Amino acid sequence: MYTMMQVCQETSMTYQTLKYYCNEGLVPNVKRDKNNRRIFDERDIKWIKDLTCLKKCGMSIQEMKIYLDLCLQGESTIPARQEILFRKREALLASITELNECISFIDWKQSFYDDVLSGKRPYISNLIHVKK
Numbered sequence: 001m002y003t004m005m006q007v008c009q010e011t012s013m014t015y016q017t018l019k020y021y022c023n024e025g026l027v028p029n030v031k032r033d034k035n036n037r038r039i040f041d042e043r044d045i046k047w048i049k050d051l052t053c054l055k056k057c058g059m060s061i062q063e064m065k066i067y068l069d070l071c072l073q074g075e076s077t078i079p080a081r082q083e084i085l086f087r088k089r090e091a092l093l094a095s096i097t098e099l100n101e102c103i104s105f106i107d108w109k110q111s112f113y114d115d116v117l118s119g120k121r122p123y124i125s126n127l128i129h130v131k132k
Helices: 004-011 015-023 042-056 061-073 075-118
Strands: none
Touching: 004 015, 004 042, 015 042, 042 061, 061 075
């Protein structure tokens, strides 16, 4: 069994976040020790790591609750869970495309600045008129 602090170390989650997730019901079947402190087992830790990943995927607390409710209903809800994950995956792929476009812009702009500073091309600005 693991304490809250041990789970935080194992999952790289803050104490406040873990407590919040527990209070929101995102960690079901939380056990308590003789002093009424939360304790966790290996299955809990695996689920908490899953929650961390779902959060990184952009899931809101409400979406995680929906996903959890489906998980707790068992195997019959796998198609619904797959649909949720499919939609998240599509959104992540769109974000990756957008980020790659941003990186390409920055790379182009850096190259432009390098060329201006080395004298390979004149400085042109869309914001100010530069006298030649």
